[in-house]
Amino acid sequence: MASSDEERGSGRLKRAFGGFVVVALVAGGGVAWQTGWAEQQWDDFRNGQSGVPADPAAVAPPPEVDVPDVVLPGAVAEPANGLGPLNPAALKQALGDLNDTDLGAHVLAAVGPLDGTGIAYEKAEGAVTAIPASTTKIVTSAVALFLLGGDKVFKTTTVLDRSGTTPTLTLVGGGDPFLSSSAPEPATAGSATFEPKRASIRTLARLTARALKADGILSVQFAYDDSLFSGPAINPTWEPGYVPDDIAPITALWVDQGRDPDGSGRVMAPSVTAAELFRKVLARNGIKTTGRTGHAVAPAAATPVSSVSSPTVAQIVQRLIEVSDNSAAEVLLRQIGVADQGAGSSAAGQAGVERVLAANGVKFGDSVLYDGSGLSRDNRLEPAVLIGVLRMAAADAHPELRPLLAALPVAGFTGSLANRMDRGPAAGRGRVRAKTGTLSNVSSLAGIAVDRDGNLMAFALMADRIKDPKETLAQTALDNAAASLGACSCGR
Template identity: 45%
Template sequence: MGRRDPRHSRGPARRLLWAVPIVALVAGAGVVVAEPDTLDRAESTVRGWVDDLRGVDDPDPGAEPAQVPPPDGLVLPDVEPPVAAALTLGATPPSPAQVRRTLAGPLGQRVLGGRVSVAVAGLTGPAAYSSGGAATPASTTKLVTAVAALHTLEPGTTFATRVVADGRDVVLVGGGDPFLERRPDADAEPDRADLATLARRTARALREVGVRSIRLGYDDGLFSGPSWNPTWPETYRGDVIAPITALMVDDGRPAEGSGRSLDPSYAAADSFAALLRQRGIRIVGVPRESAAPDGATPLAQVESAPVGQLVDRLLQVSDNETAEVLLRHVGLATGGAGSTKDGVAGVREVLEELGVSVPRRLRDGSGLSRDNLIAPETLVGLLQVAAASEQSDPLRGLFPGLPVAGFSGSLTFRFDAAPPAAVGRVRAKTGTLRGVRSLAGVVVARDGTPMVFALMADRIAEDDDETAEAVLDRAAAALAACRCGRAG
């Protein structure tokens, strides 16, 4: 689940497809029957999706002249497309019968295996259609982690990696920055803090007080509990994910080679020592684990991107280490000690507060654990809560990070075999484990009906994973192509 460029275009033919979802999103904003303030918030939500969609590609004057804005000072009359005109008579929530008929074909495929769970609903209100029970969610678990992080941590919160000194004893203190890197990367999204910058600032501070030789320690005590989740397969160790600590660089990857470090805190401190040596600071011995002493003098620090940007990137590329780090921050923010167990308890507390059903079992924040069991109604409930939240509510930050079918993040190269109606109309978080595929997000039907959905299959036969994934894509595409409003 490595990082990829979140923006991807397939040329003018694909870009033209944006015109339809934009109309549908705006026209379908009033689809939910609810209190006026809830309607306003839902409408604001879908208008936010429109803004995100418009920002993917600037219109090409040669291929899509109608989408190019007029020059400043020139006002053109509004032209109402037929679909929008039809919807002005009154939008309606999704029809249970229509949704059921729409999904019957793709979700009835044997390739999905013996357990398929699904829930589809409007932006508010009960599910229009649901079937099956709790299932292994894979990386759609990250929706739960993201909501908990956005709810408990201010979106502008940053995590500092610090250096403190007590005489010639210098300690590198991890602050739980999941995107800390060894060296600057101008192309990274979002902006990243890095050890090279921290080493430069530290060396300058040391020289100012006449110190050129130090003993280096490192402190990763912000998080507690086991760094390795016992419910993860041992085959993941050193390869799929690193042990989770408060001091990691490059997602726990080693300075050279591939895979993941088995001791990311030491690896970070060792890289920091090498960078200090390049700045003329002599390191006595090797870095050692050492708690920062009380009253130590601050020397330098670098800060992460804000939490809102971390969540956005987490959802776009399905970053496992970031999900696990944020889970531990949720634990700290809800009164725990920063362990995985504390984070899970914090997630449950958040969901109960939001009125969303809690997972039957939750063992991690990334979805790598096969012990997780989450009902599709839980994922749909989270999406509904975010859609109906106040404009200023941090939960609104959930939607910009959802990959767009055929265009961005983990959906960049998906939906190629699905009906074209899905491209640009579906925004969803993916879930992928061996024998498990899931997809959960938002979709706007052809008649302008906005829906939230969760599609899960966790008993897929060996060698059928990719085919099953394509079937779930077609199911989401069918929702995009349907006329699922009650009046449809």
């Protein structure tokens, strides 16, 4: 099965929060650690200040949930081993659930201070890498934010070539993962606390028709251009059943992430489906298209007609991480390839990922990734890679990566963790933010936690040899272990 954590969540949360949640993870001396993806919120926490959530993505536990206060410790000198104040023995005791036999024969884990360099707790059995599943999205999102910047948008455009007898209008895909077939109003998926405003291909068609008519043009030849992305549209390492049931072929031009208009799975030619919809709306708005829809690369000298823009990369990451959006992750991987390697292929994207991580001191070691979503069962990651990426996102040198940390679902409250971590220590709820990972026989969690002493830590927990009847029990064991990090007193 594909990543089953995609698009899961609880409508109960939206009703309880009204779209706004602030989780007070640290509240001693007027200090609050708040959810949300605004950079200011993270800086307020680091600087010992309080703040008001600046974005709809900022979300607070329901009134009935008591999230305990945590008093920040005084200044603690950093030990030479880079472990900060973390106590390895206390962490080992807290993570006793990782010894649960339901997790199978291969369990890897690592925990270290978010601001440090060392690993305070490590569990390794056999191979040093494991299948990461959707925790891969942490890596993809971090590199996308690093290379593209949080304010970057992707434009879907129309251009006109007047060189022929009849002008040729070309619809050019810009790799917008959320381009919609409907009006650009926020969606209402139950699992998301934040919905970015999506660009609409219908809006683009109407704007284009208006511009053409203003120029006296009522008839055009029509083509579409999806050449921004290259290479196989279907990742060769994916299980055959994933396409089109769980994900569409990845193209630079699609609507509704390639979903079939009749609601049955995905289409096999997303670019064609998008182009035909655009053509129909164009006709309804008074522009005649002659001949068949062509597939072409728009001439460089063509005149721009109109455009619509995607949400920002920061908003895409917010949504992608919170609901584990496979399609958006794969599009971002190709945008990484375009930005770093000059090619919009999955392979180019992975080359960009490895280059950026290496340049920032995150050692890939024996790890290997073949996609951006974690659908590939050939992916392998060392837990330390995930720790390194989370530390990179928290570093003062990389404020542009803050949206990644703030997008991580809050244990027991938001996104793919809305209905999880409810069986472990109650004090852990609200103190843990993590990305889930789920494939058949695979479960993983990676994120950040703050313990009772106010110690911030990064963690990665992975199990990839879970027996079929034990998958739910194994997921609970990982949840309990992660919750225990928030509930423990793991300082020295």
